[in-house]
């Protein structure tokens with residue numbers, strides 16, 4: 001140790017004495033003599049086991065003063081001035097003093113509140129600091145060592161010198177209690193520089209304060225016990241929410257299916273109208289915002305016949321893409337691929353079930369959406385089936401209607417001449433007689449019979465007779481007006497019902513018909529060109545000769561016989577003598 005005779009260097013701030021500018025843990029002034037002045041933080045008596053050691057602090061920093069020789073008793077709060085050589089012990093700088101003088105008293109410097117992790121650095125070495133943490137394990141082996149754990153996960157040792165251990169009632173600091181501790185930061189490395197670390201030197205029980213007692217075990221157990229219950233509640237909430245969502249989707253699905261069946265319950269409308277009904281229902285019930293139906297046209301091209309009625313911006317873009325038909329050549333690998341090539345990728349593209357109708361597809365353009373959920377897929381498939389059925393029903397209904405009309409036409413048409421037959425005449429008169437009665441419009445009956453037809457049959461054969469019948473029918477049809485109805489009553493007898501005609505006009509018509517038959521050229525039929533086919537005509541007028549169709553027909557028939565009796569090839573009016581040429 002240097003002797004007392006050595007010169008006393010001027011007092012320097014402690015921070016300058018322990019300066020470590022190279023950050024290599026070795027103070028720059030190692031082995032040089034310094035004088036410092038500071039307040040004693042932990043008295044010598046409290047650190048008896050450490051030979052003679054004082055922990056002092058001035059405004060700039062803290063330092064340990066150490067000597068092996070007996071010096072005076074110094075209490076915490078006394079100001080000391082000391083000189084010595086700077087050294088270090090297990091990593092911590094300390095002044096190996098040869099001179100110490102108590103020069104006054106001062107209050108202990110206020111401790112600086114420091115996060116636990118920050119104490120683990122050189123910055124606060126030798127100074128009073130205050131930290132907070134939870135009490136950890138305690139060991140009492142001569143000295144006391146209590147570990148505290150910071151909120152940030154770092155730990156720190158409280159070092160309580162042997163002399164102070166008995167002053168502590170350790171039961172006051174049970175594990176888990178939240179503590180506030182004031183102490184002097186010091187470094188103690190057992191096998192410096194490889195292990196050990198910072199610790200807080202605490203000598204007074206007042207320097208440890210319990211902020212909060214540890215959590216009682218029953219709270220912890222309660223917490224552990226409530227965890228499964230909380231998990232169960234959370235799980236139930238999740239299940240409930242998922243059930244509610246499922247139920248909402250189910251309701252939406254049922255409502256949409258109901259609306260679809262109602263939409264197709266009405267059979268009215270063509271294919272485009274039925275398709276539009278499907279699209280509008282799907283979008284109105286929120287199943288998809290964009291949906292469209294394509295049908296293959298007569299020329300084989302795929303044409304969009306309906307789409308959902310949204311008017312948003314995206315829909316306008318969709319409209320532009322849907323406007324152009326997809327040509328038949330483009331459909332080779334299916335409509336979904338053809339639509340995708342046309343800039344319209346789809347999430348679904350289902351063929352409409354139809355046995356003989358035009359092939360068609362219901363598709364959902366993706367419009368940025370990734371996929372359809374299970375409910376959407378189910379409803380779409382149902383919509384496809386219902387629409388397909390509706391289209392098929394419509395097609396079958398139309399075909400039945402056409403067949404019924406054809407059958408009716410057959411039933412009311414005379415096969416040989418193509419004129420309407422007696423059955424149709426009855427239908428026609430059921431409608432026309434009340435009209436004539438109501439409006440007072442003219443209605444006339446012209447009974448027509450071919451003269452000496454039997455002899456044509458007999459001379460030229462039955463087929464020639466048929467040909468004559470056809471020609472007479474054609475001549476009657478050609479000479480009639482569009483409002484007149486020529487009918488073959490059977491055999492060689494015809495009846496023309498003339499609407500909108502008065503008696504004068506009817507007689508004119510009868511003459512016209514008579515002349516038309518007379519001018520038929522029978523030479524072209526292989527019949528003697530010298531022969532003429534003629535008809536006799538009897539006329540009866542509604543309102544003049546009666547108002548019931550049966551009576552009027554009978555009257556015209558009687559007039560016809562009158563014409564026959566009058567020499568044939570002439571017109572006779574009911575209740576009058578036969579007129580015309582013979």
Ligand SMILES: Nc1nc2c(ncn2[C@@H]2O[C@H](COP(=O)(O)OP(=O)(O)OP(=O)(O)O)[C@@H](O)[C@H]2O)c(=O)[nH]1
Pocket residue numbers: 449450451452453454455457461462463464465466469490491492564568
């Ligand atoms: N080829 C042919 N003949 C028919 C058809 N229907 C009836 N006839 C014949 O038409 C003839 C009618 O003869 P009639 O009733 O005696 O009268 P008509 O010879 O015309 O003499 P009038 O009426 O007195 O001038 C009969 O010989 C029937 O066989 C038919 O569909 N085709």
